[in-house]
Amino acid sequence: MKNIKAPLRTCIGCRSKFPQNTLIRFVCRTGDALEMQELKKLPGRGAYVCRSKSCIENAFKVPKRINTLLRVQLSESVFTEFKQALLEKEIIADEKKETASS
């Protein structure tokens, strides 16, 4: 058995793979709300997203994708609220990429 330090997980915002410990993980435990996973492990299916504003925006743009991934049926307002909470809580470091689509 090899000692794997940081398994790669796919960010649902940019679809790229990153070490698990650099991503935000969130889960749906109750069936009607999302929770961010900090250090402790939460049970249930989880999804990962980069600590980047563009990835968070992108990840929650298509709620259906997350519903499919987590096998839940959450409403759009749940995603909107959770996205806001993430953006406020996380220190997002890519504010300077403002010229992306102009």
Ligand SMILES: [Zn+2]
């Ligand atoms: Zn990403």
